[in-house]
Amino acid sequence: MEYKKLGNTGLEVSRLCFGSLTVGPLQAQVGIEEAGEIMAYAFEKGVNFLDAAQLYEVYPHIREGLRRYGKDIIISSKSYSYERQQALDAVDECRKALDRDVIDIFMLHEQESIHTLRGHKPALDALYDLKAKGIIKAVGISTHHIAAVEGAIETGIDVVHPLINVDGWGIMDGSREDMERVLDCAHGIGIGIYTMKTFGGGNLHKRGEECLRYSLSLSFADSIAIGMQSIDEVDANVSFFETGHYTKEQKEALSKKKRHIHIEDWCTGCGECTKYCPQNASSVINGRVTVDGKKCVLCSYCSAFCEMSAIRVL
Ligand code: SF4
Ligand code: SF4
Numbered sequence: 544m545e546y547k548k549l550g551n552t553g554l555e556v557s558r559l560c561f562g563s564l565t566v567g568p569l570q571a572q573v574g575i576e577e578a579g580e581i582m583a584y585a586f587e588k589g590v591n592f593l594d595a596a597q598l599y600e601v602y603p604h605i606r607e608g609l610r611r612y613g614k615d616i617i618i619s620s621k622s623y624s625y626e627r628q629q630a631l632d633a634v635d636e637c638r639k640a641l642d643r644d645v646i647d648i649f650m651l652h653e654q655e656s657i658h659t660l661r662g663h664k665p666a667l668d669a670l671y672d673l674k675a676k677g678i679i680k681a682v683g684i685s686t687h688h689i690a691a692v693e694g695a696i697e698t699g700i701d702v703v704h705p706l707i708n709v710d711g712w713g714i715m716d717g718s719r720e721d722m723e724r725v726l727d728c729a730h731g732i733g734i735g736i737y738t739m740k741t742f743g744g745g746n747l748h749k750r751g752e753e754c755l756r757y758s759l760s761l762s763f764a765d766s767i768a769i770g771m772q773s774i775d776e777v778d779a780n781v782s783f784f785e786t787g788h789y790t791k792e793q794k795e796a797l798s799k800k801k802r803h804i805h806i807e808d809w810c811t812g813c814g815e816c817t818k819y820c821p822q823n824a825s826s827v828i829n830g831r832v833t834v835d836g837k838k839c840v841l842c843s844y845c846s847a848f849c850e851m852s853a854i855r856v857l
Contacts (some may be wrong), residue, residue, distance in 0.1 A: 544589030544784060547765040550735025552681040554617050554647060554702055556592040556766045557761070559784045560737050561585050563593055565770030567601040569843040570856060573772055579607025585777045586612040587638065594704070594737070594768040596652060597633050598684075598847050604639030619648035619704070619737075621685055630666035634673055649673070649700050650683035653821050655715075657694035660684070665773040667698075681735065687821050687840075689717045692725045695734060702735040704768070706840070709750070709757035712743035713840040715820060723761070730763035737766035744841035745802035745856075752794065755783050756774075802841050802856055804834050810853040816845035 545558045556729050565571055566578040567788055573581070582605065583592070593608075593616055594819050618641065622633035630649075649670055651663050660667065670682040681708070683702030684695055695703050705726060713721030741758045742748050758767045771777050779793035789797065812830040824838035825845060832845075832854060843856045 544781065546591070548735075549617075549681075549737065550702060550730065551733035552648070552735045554735070555678065556617055556737065557590050558766055558782055559585075559590050559780055560592040560594050560619075560766040560768040561590050561594045562739065562768040562770035563601045563605060564599045564843065565772040566604055567599045569599060569846050570770070571772040573604070575603050575607050578604035579611050581771065581774055581777060582608025583611035584774050585771065585781070586614070586616055588777060588781045590616075590777075590781070592617045592737070592766055593619070594739070594806050595620040595637075597636065598652065598844065600770070600847075602637065606641050613781040617647045618643070619650065619683065619702070620646060620733070621650035621652040621683070621704075624651045624666040625651075625663045627665040630669035631673070634670070634679060638678070645677065646649075648681045648683050649679045650685050650702065650704060652685050653849045654684040654686045654691040654694065655688045656690035659691070660698055660700075662693040667848045683735075687713055687715045689714065689722050689725050692722070692729055696725070696729050696732065700734060703729055704737055704739055706740040707738050707758075707761070707764075708741050708747060709754050710743060710747060712746055713740055713838075715822065723763075726761075730765075733744050735765055736763050737768055738764045739768045740840055741767055741769060741840075744839070747802065748802075748843065749798045751797040752783070752789060755780075756787070759784070759787075803855050804836075804841065805808045805837060805855050806832055806834070807851075807853040807855075809851060810849075811851065816849045816854055819844055819848045 624630035625765040673679045681701035685704040687706040812827045814827045816823045822838045841856045
């Protein structure tokens, strides 16, 4: 496994980052024990970096993975906090849930531009105060927007976790090439970058090797977060990161992976989930939520905001 410095953070991360959303209640719903086993297996294989979020509800799974592994890894988490106390509470929740004094990276989830960054300034200031105290080591943002990366450059954020993939699927405000240019610039001034949505949330699984080759070719991508939900997937991804290809069986398994969004009959059309879709992919039509498949990146965030459990990525 190759390791790279994550910008100027002082952290050295594996090129493959374990994306933990997939094992949690919003996606595969792998049990805590099994998820811990999968994570610990990945850590044994050299993955030393894991991406999480308050929204994903996976802290118990990660704690179990760390317990089984018995050593430390680099953890990045994030929250939607916009006020100071929310950010302090979110970091505190993460520290308690993972039984760690220090969280390596803590980010603001789903930033869109310099304007949203300004709107989240109290939360951002709180994170920088925690960094000054040594409670977190780096402050970051996650985003699907080029304008947010520009905002990160302007405000001097430590880490950016952007959406980018071979087709530019899911980038909200420009082309893949535009995103590449701004990320290259961010990396050039020392911002650590670890990417997400290599497979377009599952929309590009059939072209898995091409997707991974593209992500690995990005010189600004210190690490690449890939969601994994089984030992086989860990083996396949570790193997690709180490050899540059999948075995025939791994390639077939990936191309057969199908993910889609499912809306239950009992959707009331309340519209609550549509407010949180980072892609503006959902709307209420004729009293029921409808999702535009050309915009949806199968992130499952809508599921977290439906009290009726009426929308899920399967
Ligand atoms: S999926 Fe859930 S939150 Fe979304 S409109 Fe239907 S009932 Fe409301
Ligand atoms: S509809 Fe749901 S799964 Fe699709 S992009 Fe929006 S929040 Fe994500």
